[in-house]
Amino acid sequence: MTMIRTTCAVCGEVELIPGELRLELTALSGTGAYLFSCPSCGDQQRRPANHRVVSILLATGVAYEVIDDSNPITESEIARFSAALDSGEWADQLR
C-alpha cells in the first residue's frame, strides 16, 4: 500500500495511508489543504497543499472535497444589484 510521508507539528515525520488523510480542494486555484490525525500523538493537523501535493494525494486515492472559497454573492448584494438595475443608474455610470 502507498504510504504518504508527511510531518506532524509535534512528532515530526509520520507515515499515513491514504485513508487517513482528507483533502480540501479550493475550487478556483486547484490547491488546498490536507487534514489528518497524527497516528502517534493523535493531534489534528492541517497542512497547505500546493498543486504537486494535491496531485500526489489524488493519485494515491485520498478522499477530497471541493471548497469554494471565493466570496459567495449574498442575498443583499443581489438585491442591491437588481435595485440598481431597476433605478437605471447603471446607464448613467456607463457614460
Ligand SMILES: [Zn+2]
Ligand atoms: Zn504527532
